[in-house]
Amino acid sequence: MGSVPAATPSVREIWRAQRADGPAAVLAIGTANPAHCVPQDEFPDFYFRATNSDHLTALKGKFKRVFQKLGVEKRYLHHTEELLRAHPEFLDDEAASLDARLDIVATAVPELAAEASKKAISEWGRPAADITHLVVTTNSGAHIPGVDFRLIPLLGLRPSVRRTMLYLNGCFAGSAALRLAKDLAENNRGARVLVVCAELTLMLFNGPKEGSFERLIHQGLFGDGAGAVVVGADPLSPVEHALFEMVSAAQTVIPDSGDAITMHITKGGFGGNISTRDVPVFIGDNVERCLHDSLEPLGIGAKWNDLFWAVHPGSSAILDRIDTVLQLEPEKLAASRRVLSDYGNMFGVTIIFVLDELRRRLREQEGAGGAPEWGVVMTFGPGLTVETMVLHATGHMHASP
Numbered sequence: 001m002g003s004v005p006a007a008t009p010s011v012r013e014i015w016r017a018q019r020a021d022g023p024a025a026v027l028a029i030g031t032a033n034p035a036h037c038v039p040q041d042e043f044p045d046f047y048f049r050a051t052n053s054d055h056l057t058a059l060k061g062k063f064k065r066v067f068q069k070l071g072v073e074k075r076y077l078h079h080t081e082e083l084l085r086a087h088p089e090f091l092d093d094e095a096a097s098l099d100a101r102l103d104i105v106a107t108a109v110p111e112l113a114a115e116a117s118k119k120a121i122s123e124w125g126r127p128a129a130d131i132t133h134l135v136v137t138t139n140s141g142a143h144i145p146g147v148d149f150r151l152i153p154l155l156g157l158r159p160s161v162r163r164t165m166l167y168l169n170g171c172f173a174g175s176a177a178l179r180l181a182k183d184l185a186e187n188n189r190g191a192r193v194l195v196v197c198a199e200l201t202l203m204l205f206n207g208p209k210e211g212s213f214e215r216l217i218h219q220g221l222f223g224d225g226a227g228a229v230v231v232g233a234d235p236l237s238p239v240e241h242a243l244f245e246m247v248s249a250a251q252t253v254i255p256d257s258g259d260a261i262t263m264h265i266t267k268g269g270f271g272g273n274i275s276t277r278d279v280p281v282f283i284g285d286n287v288e289r290c291l292h293d294s295l296e297p298l299g300i301g302a303k304w305n306d307l308f309w310a311v312h313p314g315s316s317a318i319l320d321r322i323d324t325v326l327q328l329e330p331e332k333l334a335a336s337r338r339v340l341s342d343y344g345n346m347f348g349v350t351i352i353f354v355l356d357e358l359r360r361r362l363r364e365q366e367g368a369g370g371a372p373e374w375g376v377v378m379t380f381g382p383g384l385t386v387e388t389m390v391l392h393a394t395g396h397m398h399a400s401p
């Protein structure tokens, strides 16, 4: 008599076994910047000298006035005066400079991305080969194979790592990648997702031009950096620790705001528009509705000042608007303001720096016995798009090395 075959599991049983038991969580964070640091008060001199524009004294005066209002004290930039001298075509948006810019970012973006990733993997505590999924996002490039592919040898990832490359998501790119990572981690038992965002503003670099206000914002606000996060569900004790549990994630579009921020590739790098007067107003008018839409279905009825906050610091005017609308206590957006001040707006990378800064601040508050348990991530970008993620702090807020 033959043995009785084991019953084949049902599709539902297979589906259930493939899924994680608990929520996705942030397990580690790493950040990196280029070495070239430019204090904001020295930037107008650097910029007008490097672009042979010192004769435009009135325009330089306007740059200085507006730069002081952005909330930035210093930034890190890949491009130096030496690099700009070697590429005079980068000073003129009518010149065909796209190929030269793409050549530079093709190497520099993966290298910066790898630096941040190595720090995240080292803090995580497991080998790089245990990463099962890779989600990479950048606005700084347009290559196939892209940064995701280059990271496999740079980090020693498995060739079978499942890659997703997100190009041109503007400043909400970091949140979009984290939202995707949450779904991947919860829907693939044992998955460990490496999220990587990297940006170089070289794609936006141009000389000053009368009447081009957005150029002034492009040059004065944005900075270069990379951030990496390891995301996974059901942490393997004692090696892994959840920093933030990722409770829910949402994305929405603000009605009639489609022209407020636009970006497109041109022969001279990136073109586009930022309606600097409208963006803070659109965000201020919609922030409460987005928050209610995220928190109410979860049954979280906390007051705004009972939460911790990780908000994309688009500029200090945007943070001021959010402060006013939500009537936040001054320290609530302190992590966002600190990152804006020390690094500038690094597009989608910025929110990873804010999370890193926030966990340091929460650790200090835990020590003092009063850290909030629940919090919100909010980022904004072209669309205008608002990304919201609800987080739960776990009490493991150890800082990165």
Ligand SMILES: CC(C)(COP(=O)(O)OP(=O)(O)OC[C@H]1O[C@@H](n2cnc3c(N)ncnc32)[C@H](O)[C@@H]1OP(=O)(O)O)[C@@H](O)C(=O)NCCC(=O)NCCSC(=O)CC(=O)O
Binding pocket: 062, 065, 066, 069, 070, 169, 170, 171, 172, 213, 261, 274, 275, 276, 277, 279, 280, 313, 314, 315, 316, 317, 318, 345, 380, 381, 382
């Ligand atoms: C640009 C600002 C710093 C200006 O600050 P204030 O409004 O307080 O300044 P202000 O009104 O005194 O103006 C200072 C000087 O700038 C001039 N000015 C201001 N706005 C202008 C505009 N839109 N066009 C032309 N000139 C303008 C004023 O005339 C004045 O000139 P004068 O001194 O000669 O009188 C601020 O509005 C701001 O931070 N806006 C939001 C920026 C933004 O959109 N960030 C999002 C980045 S994108 C992002 O994060 C998402 C993404 O990219 O995806």
